[in-house]
Amino acid sequence: MSRLSVAQIIPGVVLLLLSAVGILLLVLPNRDVRIPPESMYGIVLDAGSSHTSLYIYKWPADKQNGTGIVTQHSECHAKGGGISSYAGVPGGAAESLKACLDQAMKDIPKSRHHQTLLYLGATAGMRLLKIVNATESDRVLKEVGNKLRSYPFKLKEATILSGAEEGAYGWVTVNYLNENFVKYGFVGHWVNPGKRTIGALDLGGASTQITFETSEKVEDSREMKELNLYGQVHRVYTHSFLCYGQDQFLKKLMAHLIKTQGAKPLIAHPCYPRNFSMSIKLGEDVFDSPCTKSFRPAQFDPQMSITVQGTGDNHNCFSIVQKIFSFDNCSYSKCSIDGVFQPNVRGNFMAFSAYFFTYRYISQLSNISITSISQMEKALELVCNMTISEMTKRIKQPEKYMRRVCAVSHYIQFLLKQAYKFNDASFPSISFQEKVGGTSVGWALGYMLILSNMVPAESFALTKALPAGPWACILFLFIALLFIGVGYLLITYKKTRTKEGMV
Numbered sequence: 001m002s003r004l005s006v007a008q009i010i011p012g013v014v015l016l017l018l019s020a021v022g023i024l025l026l027v028l029p030n031r032d033v034r035i036p037p038e039s040m041y042g043i044v045l046d047a048g049s050s051h052t053s054l055y056i057y058k059w060p061a062d063k064q065n066g067t068g069i070v071t072q073h074s075e076c077h078a079k080g081g082g083i084s085s086y087a088g089v090p091g092g093a094a095e096s097l098k099a100c101l102d103q104a105m106k107d108i109p110k111s112r113h114h115q116t117l118l119y120l121g122a123t124a125g126m127r128l129l130k131i132v133n134a135t136e137s138d139r140v141l142k143e144v145g146n147k148l149r150s151y152p153f154k155l156k157e158a159t160i161l162s163g164a165e166e167g168a169y170g171w172v173t174v175n176y177l178n179e180n181f182v183k184y185g186f187v188g189h190w191v192n193p194g195k196r197t198i199g200a201l202d203l204g205g206a207s208t209q210i211t212f213e214t215s216e217k218v219e220d221s222r223e224m225k226e227l228n229l230y231g232q233v234h235r236v237y238t239h240s241f242l243c244y245g246q247d248q249f250l251k252k253l254m255a256h257l258i259k260t261q262g263a264k265p266l267i268a269h270p271c272y273p274r275n276f277s278m279s280i281k282l283g284e285d286v287f288d289s290p291c292t293k294s295f296r297p298a299q300f301d302p303q304m305s306i307t308v309q310g311t312g313d314n315h316n317c318f319s320i321v322q323k324i325f326s327f328d329n330c331s332y333s334k335c336s337i338d339g340v341f342q343p344n345v346r347g348n349f350m351a352f353s354a355y356f357f358t359y360r361y362i363s364q365l366s367n368i369s370i371t372s373i374s375q376m377e378k379a380l381e382l383v384c385n386m387t388i389s390e391m392t393k394r395i396k397q398p399e400k401y402m403r404r405v406c407a408v409s410h411y412i413q414f415l416l417k418q419a420y421k422f423n424d425a426s427f428p429s430i431s432f433q434e435k436v437g438g439t440s441v442g443w444a445l446g447y448m449l450i451l452s453n454m455v456p457a458e459s460f461a462l463t464k465a466l467p468a469g470p471w472a473c474i475l476f477l478f479i480a481l482l483f484i485g486v487g488y489l490l491i492t493y494k495k496t497r498t499k500e501g502m503v
């Protein structure tokens, strides 16, 4: 009988175990599996033009630097309009935030309330109100600030973000969530993953932003931001188009139709579904915004009510959408629209907010998986021909979203193709996404990360990470140990058999 004695096996088995453990420790990503005793929290209120959202972020109390550490804890969407819609309604904006702030009081453990940083950033809705009436926009902001101060959280800032800030913060969010800045490495240290960054495409209610890293010369210095993150300089092109958010775009489209058809009681709208009609007031719904100023008739009755009748005409919808964009007056070597310089798009992009929802609607409505511009055109032809009841039946979404799908999709398609100059080769590099790993994609997270210095300018710990060379050496030694262990066992086993054979 060939049997190894325990004393013969032990050294080999110990060697095997030792080397296996060593190799596993080196190769497996070293993440903290234990739940940290307590989390830290931060709150950002995204005061958009159409509504306000509150996001609560959390991270382990003992760590804050590096990507993938901050995640979204919860979110809350305030009922009613954006804070700018409460112009002339004292108390309205503050009241609109109450429900979400009360929710935040419950979502965040009481012991952390006083350490929780609170930020409010208002975007294009408030930028427009500031143009119309700066006194009133100041009053709304002050009112909202006072409301925030009545909670135990640490209010750091309640302000109107510039378009460039909005674009840059969105870009930071996208790349933070994709771990493009730094990555948690195999030996428990942060390393630079050496990945290229992703561009950000954001479509809100009143403005739209395009932001991406470029090595081209940015001919208009106002559109160039140098972001210093983790010791690396990123040259980022960003532009925010005010009045090109989906709501303001629809207003301009309406104003254009009224201008061309005349301010009469019935207006035909090729982008709205067949048999769909709605009633609007000239003063409140169309000419209340600085974005439609250039379309305004010399004289009109703001109280006049007109009926908008949808005709569901894909071809005509495309031609009127096109008329809202201007390609004239470019004083640079090249422009996107309205005389705005733009370098060539490059690399991957993430398109979020209204881009994502519209993309999802037309994909689901048409049942086409859209990966090229021509597929998008095909989907649009189907969607623009549907009646509103066909749409709501098919994807169970409220009418207020469905009626605008055709118009907004044509708008997005035109913006991407004609303005930003994505083509069939670069279109597939756009990923339409709402969330990354449970965290909403938008400017809010990037805003908090930058303002709280959680994405620091200088590099840290990068040099502490075990460099690839020594790591490979140690791994090699453990593998060698593994072979020695196996070799030892084999030899001992053979020797025993030979001995037995002689007996």
Ligand SMILES: *[C@@H]1O[C@H](CO)[C@@H](O)[C@H](O)[C@H]1NC(C)=O
Pocket (backbone or CB within 6 Å): 062, 063, 064, 065, 456, 458, 459, 460
């Ligand atoms: C994060 O990085 C900043 C800047 O390098 C540093 O001041 C701060 O102490 C770091 N925080 C933690 C928790 O490591």
Ligand SMILES: *[C@@H]1O[C@H](CO)[C@@H](O)[C@H](O)[C@H]1NC(C)=O
Pocket (backbone or CB within 6 Å): 132, 133, 135, 136, 139
């Ligand atoms: C601007 O708002 C203030 C109230 O904050 C109001 O008194 C004033 O009349 C408004 N101005 C215009 C031009 O609407």
